[in-house]
Amino acid sequence: MTDPQPEARDTLDALSDDALMQLFARGDRVAARLLTQRLLPRALRHAARVLGNMAEAEDVAQEAMMRLWQRAESWQNGGPATPATWLHRVVANLAVDRLRRAGRAVGLDEDLRDERPDAEAEMIRVDRMAALDAGLATLPERQRQAVVLRHIEGLSNPDIADVLGIGVEAVESLTARGKRALSRALAARKEDLSDAT
Amino acid sequence: MRPDDTDPDLDALFDAARQARPPADLTERVLRDAAGVQDALRASVPVRAPAGRGGFGRLLSALGGWPGLSGVTAAGVFGLALGFAAPDLLDQLSVGGALWGGGGGWAPDLADLAVEFGDV
Numbered sequence: 001m002t003d004p005q006p007e008a009r010d011t012l013d014a015l016s017d018d019a020l021m022q023l024f025a026r027g028d029r030v031a032a033r034l035l036t037q038r039l040l041p042r043a044l045r046h047a048a049r050v051l052g053n054m055a056e057a058e059d060v061a062q063e064a065m066m067r068l069w070q071r072a073e074s075w076q077n078g079g080p081a082t083p084a085t086w087l088h089r090v091v092a093n094l095a096v097d098r099l100r101r102a103g104r105a106v107g108l109d110e111d112l113r114d115e116r117p118d119a120e121a122e123m124i125r126v127d128r129m130a131a132l133d134a135g136l137a138t139l140p141e142r143q144r145q146a147v148v149l150r151h152i153e154g155l156s157n158p159d160i161a162d163v164l165g166i167g168v169e170a171v172e173s174l175t176a177r178g179k180r181a182l183s184r185a186l187a188a189r190k191e192d193l194s195d196a197t
Numbered sequence: 198m199r200p201d202d203t204d205p206d207l208d209a210l211f212d213a214a215r216q217a218r219p220p221a222d223l224t225e226r227v228l229r230d231a232a233g234v235q236d237a238l239r240a241s242v243p244v245r246a247p248a249g250r251g252g253f254g255r256l257l258s259a260l261g262g263w264p265g266l267s268g269v270t271a272a273g274v275f276g277l278a279l280g281f282a283a284p285d286l287l288d289q290l291s292v293g294g295a296l297w298g299g300g301g302g303w304a305p306d307l308a309d310l311a312v313e314f315g316d317v
């Protein structure tokens with residue numbers, strides 16, 4: 001889809017996600033595009049890092065965005081959740097459902113490797129993301145979610161508490177322990193790789 | 198690693214992860230979903246009065262349509278006929294008639310009321 005209304009987009013770009021949700025519910029296509037640009041990357045990154053599989057992450061991100069669209073008509077402007085935190089909550093739940101249904105706590109990202117194999121920079125990026133996902137996959141699910149939301153998506157601890165349905169103190173503990181465990185896992189992986197070469 | 202220590206390698210990985218952007222085909226699918234929901238929302242909005250239906254149309258609806266309007270018209274015509282054709286009857290029912298002003302009527306005399314109030 002092309003962007004037929006660049007001027008309208010510039011005007012609406014200053015609006016909050018809440019306000020764009022109201023416009024979306026009135027059928028505004030520019031609001032739909034802006035919300036997609038703002039929120040889809042967050043949803044996809046969150047899902048990709050928790051699931052460790054890009055194809056599944058795309059499905060989850062699309063489903064979460066669909067639920068956001070369906071929620072637009074009854075969206076409360078200035079309500080307790082922002083569209084972004086609401087979306088992260090949906091992504092977290094959908095991702096956990098998939099992990100549990102598949103009976104796995106980890107998911108390694110082999111699918112990422114088939115993207116643009118001719119580009120060396122892309123290969124390096126994919127390798128780094130694979131390493132990150134491998135490290136994240138060693139964490140318990142809640143720690144993984146908390147680390148992704150804090151250190152990649154930049155959510156505040158109260159927002160993470162809202163997304164995960166836990167207390168702020170629990171979030172602080174999860175993110176601190178999670179980051180330490182992830183650091184250890186990546187260091188061990190680096191040693192393994194250097195031993196193998 | 199102590200809790201407040203930073204890990205440059207890990208932070209670099211986080212930075213790289215933040216740069217990830219959705220593929221174009223996913224964005225297209227999400228925008229198609231959005232358009233579908235918006236079209237459905239538009240279709241579910243209650244149909245408003247068709248264009249060209251002005252104040253008279255709304256008044257007609259408020260009166261219950263043409264049957265309601267004919268009832269209102271009949272009542273008006275009856276009122277006019279009553280006014281022209283039966284002045285004597287109306288006179289009896291109003292100031293000079295039995296209902297309000299007659300000596301045998303039910304309305305109390307103000308003088309009686311004044312006396313009773315003085316007795317209190």
